[in-house]
Amino acid sequence: MYSVHFTGETSSNGVVERDFVVGEVPGVLFSPASGSDRAPLVLMGHGGGLHKKTPALRARAHDTVTTWGYTVVALDAPGHGDRPRTAEDEQARTDLRQAMMAGKPDQVASVSARYGASLAERAVPEWQATLDALQELPEIGTGAPIGYGGGISLGTAIGIPLTAIEPRITAAVFGGGFVVHEALIEAARRVTVPVQFLLPWDDEHVDRQSALALFDAFASxxxxxxxxxxxxxxxxxTGLDEQFLARHLGQGSVVQ
Amino acid sequence: MYSVHFTGETSSNGVVERDFVVGEVPGVLFSPASGSDRAPLVLMGHGGGLHKKTPALRARAHDTVTTWGYTVVALDAPGHGDRPRTAEDEQARTDLRQAMMAGKPDQVASVSARYGASLAERAVPEWQATLDALQELPEIGTGAPIGYGGGISLGTAIGIPLTAIEPRITAAVFGGGFVVHEALIEAARRVTVPVQFLLPWDDEHVDRQSALALFDAFASxxxxxxxxxxxxxxxxxTGLDEQFLARHLGQGSVVQ
Structure with a gap:
């Protein structure tokens, strides 16, 4: 079993960001500067081609920390951010780029689906090992409620199979905006925790019906x-239920 | 032009209910017992076979009055509640009952669609005449923002064509749970105000795809x-945006 090795720390606007590695996987822990004893933990994923500190993710993480007093953890997905790329990663990127430049949406979709499924297979055990290691930290422990805080696209393609097999996750935010493959539908059928599913209604690169089928598949x-x-x-x-995770994970220990 | 004739008044839990007729259309006005000077006005519709004071509608109306300080108006739809039934109303009810007893869902759908379209055609001018008359009342006037507060099923089948042609309505809550016909899709294409659309995901009597097509059609x-x-x-x-009408209509004059 791996431990968490902290490699750096910065602080801004009341949020401490601690870089770490678990095994070979780099991650970042966002927590309230005022302390976060056994606060709920939210797992956040980044989009395809992005990384653990991409601006949108960091903004969501800071908001979650300062609004709810939660701890947030993000990892670089396999082949993303600070991580080395395998031959498969390089090939998938090349294939994707070529399909896009050739204006072949069907080919973009099939490469995305195949590569997304492969990334999820590699990422799920990494998330589980990271959870094991984080729960060894005294400020987190095994008692804190855990939610998956989503991110549409790749964050959901990894989050659904993770939530399907990981009983420590008790609520999850997922989103559309990516290619849905059959393995993902199968994984969704095994998700039973409360789910909030966010769908951009007009996504030219994504089949709306397959996103609706994914929502339909959740057993929750x-x-x-x-x-x-x-x-x-x-x-x-607009009019988003911002209280969703808070209703299911409870209040952090440090807010107000 | 018709005037509002009040025919009765009761009061409970801080809400005054005033029965009225405008022409031959009976309605009820729910308002705060503490006064409602020029508060926003919310139009509420009832479901098929029900009436203006059906328990679910009354509960929503009371909640809207006491939470937001709004005035709520409900009418009996043509052939419903205290209103006489025409030969067409009787025939449609007979046809619906027979199709249901015979277990013929396609026939239920086609009768519902035809009758729903006919009810909407009769109800829309009644709502407009009622609005004209209500705006003559000093406690309502012409300055108060007006929203359509929905109700799924018949309330939406009437509310969409009303909102499409009635510029006084500046925000609308609609919902699925009924048979969508082509005229309704056409009307939805002319709706441009902010819309909240509530869809029961598993309705055995209703085609989900047609409800999604209806949401897609709103030009808003x-x-x-x-x-x-x-x-x-x-x-x-769960996690419904309860602030939707308040964001668009503003605050009533009497709450806190």
């Missing part, structure tokens, strides 16, 4: 589909 | 689809 008794106009880059969420 | 720049598991009777809404 409590699940919400929330759609607004726009694609996954232009979307402006 | 701001629209939200919110779906939860259940049919239109068993649905338990």
């Amino acid at each position: 008794e409590e699940k919400t589909l929330h759609a607004n106009p726009g694609d996954h880059r232009t979307i402006r969420w | 720049e701001e629209k939200t689809l919110h779906a939860n598991p259940g049919d239109h009777r068993t649905i338990r809404w």
